[in-house]
Amino acid sequence: MTKLLAFAELKDGEIRNVSFETVAAARQIDESAEVVAVVLGNENLEDAANQMIQYGADRAVTVSHDSLSNYTSDAYTQAAMAVIEQEDPDGLVMGHTSAGKDLSPRLASKLDNGLISDITGIEGDQFLRPIYSGKAFEKKSIKDGKTFVTIRPNNIAPLEIDGSRSGEVSSLDVDIKDLRTIIKDVVRKASDGVDLSEANIIVAGGRGVKSEEGFEPLHELADVLGAAVGASRGACDAGYCDYSLQIGQTGKVVTPDLYIACGISGAIQHLAGMSNSKVIVAINKDPEANIFNVADYGIVGDLFDVVPKLTEELKALQVK
Amino acid sequence: MGADKAVLINTEDDLEEGDQYTTARILEAYFEDKDVDLILAGNVAIDEASGQVGPRLADRLDMPYVTTITELNIDGDTVNIVRDVEGDEEKVETSLPLLVTCQQGLNEPRYPSLPGIMKAKKKPLEELEIDDLDLDEDDVEAKTETVDVFLPPEKEAGKVLEGETDEQVKELVSLLRTEAKVL
Numbered sequence: 001m002t003k004l005l006a007f008a009e010l011k012d013g014e015i016r017n018v019s020f021e022t023v024a025a026a027r028q029i030d031e032s033a034e035v036v037a038v039v040l041g042n043e044n045l046e047d048a049a050n051q052m053i054q055y056g057a058d059r060a061v062t063v064s065h066d067s068l069s070n071y072t073s074d075a076y077t078q079a080a081m082a083v084i085e086q087e088d089p090d091g092l093v094m095g096h097t098s099a100g101k102d103l104s105p106r107l108a109s110k111l112d113n114g115l116i117s118d119i120t121g122i123e124g125d126q127f128l129r130p131i132y133s134g135k136a137f138e139k140k141s142i143k144d145g146k147t148f149v150t151i152r153p154n155n156i157a158p159l160e161i162d163g164s165r166s167g168e169v170s171s172l173d174v175d176i177k178d179l180r181t182i183i184k185d186v187v188r189k190a191s192d193g194v195d196l197s198e199a200n201i202i203v204a205g206g207r208g209v210k211s212e213e214g215f216e217p218l219h220e221l222a223d224v225l226g227a228a229v230g231a232s233r234g235a236c237d238a239g240y241c242d243y244s245l246q247i248g249q250t251g252k253v254v255t256p257d258l259y260i261a262c263g264i265s266g267a268i269q270h271l272a273g274m275s276n277s278k279v280i281v282a283i284n285k286d287p288e289a290n291i292f293n294v295a296d297y298g299i300v301g302d303l304f305d306v307v308p309k310l311t312e313e314l315k316a317l318q319v320k
Numbered sequence: 321m322g323a324d325k326a327v328l329i330n331t332e333d334d335l336e337e338g339d340q341y342t343t344a345r346i347l348e349a350y351f352e353d354k355d356v357d358l359i360l361a362g363n364v365a366i367d368e369a370s371g372q373v374g375p376r377l378a379d380r381l382d383m384p385y386v387t388t389i390t391e392l393n394i395d396g397d398t399v400n401i402v403r404d405v406e407g408d409e410e411k412v413e414t415s416l417p418l419l420v421t422c423q424q425g426l427n428e429p430r431y432p433s434l435p436g437i438m439k440a441k442k443k444p445l446e447e448l449e450i451d452d453l454d455l456d457e458d459d460v461e462a463k464t465e466t467v468d469v470f471l472p473p474e475k476e477a478g479k480v481l482e483g484e485t486d487e488q489v490k491e492l493v494s495l496l497r498t499e500a501k502v503l
Contacts, residue, residue, distance in 0.1 A: 097406065098405045104372075105340070105370075105375035106376070106378070108372070109375070114341060114464035115464070126468075141467055180414055183410055183411070183412055186409070186411070187410075244406075250363070258500070279496070279500040279502050281496070292480065293475075296500065297478055297481065297500075298479070299481050306488070309489045
């Protein structure tokens, strides 16, 4: 039987959504495969492992170690390699997150294996991925060796949770040593609210927001929708918001169900980060703005007029 | 821009298709005997955007690496780095030799100056082929293959709403609920 490893990802002890998507992706690669969840960290591992099983994994292997509390390349490589050596899988699936992007090439190198990064779809043994900033797509396959892919968050839907599903959770002791990088401090800049890369709805602002205060109506709209707030590079460069909100080629790549672009012109670098969104709404004063070319719905108008009205309309609906 | 020397490893005549494994293997062969202290790589390429080559190369050279860095301070063998982790800042301490991948914000690249352009003409540019690195085609054969490259289906023109702002907003909410079904 084929065996596939699905890597969970924990952030501050909480399991991230993309973890469940790795299980679903493994099932799409081979429905009858044994899917083994891999959980690395130092707290809540048992809980995360059981959640991975409820979302479709058959069993789980955990590695608990103090040096796995925050992601570092050296510690995670040692832990992941120990699991890979024990399980000798036919394939591996990881999230294309900051940690997954950092770890997967190194594991692929150690395994002398191919790696297909940032996939958004699976068709048999062919993997779909956007190239040229989302302007084109390619299908790739692994010639020989293990099937090794990282998946873009929010593109491969998790399987339905089955609370009654159970499986074996085993722990593996790994002697993690010779760490060459140390994390001294982590400064949280991303807001406490909804995680931008996993958000279902995003309200984003561009240069048209004009100032830091200009983001206020966007936050109010986001609150009503349970959405995350994002921004274009233009808004970040102009100092209207922190770079942690940046969506685009060098910022976050997002695929929400609904993306509301306010005062964003739609430069190619920004589109690279959001054009895969399922539904795009553009609000912009300039009817010629490029963002209207990718938008499903557009309102030509002043965002400071439109956004508050949209917020009111949605609030009224919620009261009903 | 300020480099003292450039090396071009030309693979055009020797390789049909390569992937990130191929690139990392070729770079490894070049760097193997170079005794470098620091390798600055890009975060992702603009075309394939896989972000694999830096970490793969570091692994092959058995060097530590730190990706998506926005600040770099070197003091003797100690290196202090700030890296971008999905918007959060992580402060990392490590040591040379080291490979880093650079993220937006690390610095502002200068424009080449006219004297710089003139001087560049006299700087050494070494041209190599994979043969010169004692590699042959089989050593660097890609592990993946591209089956197809295509343009996404043309997106239907979006609906630009009309009327007074109030009406547009009402229509938008209704469309998002009934047609797009995202609310």
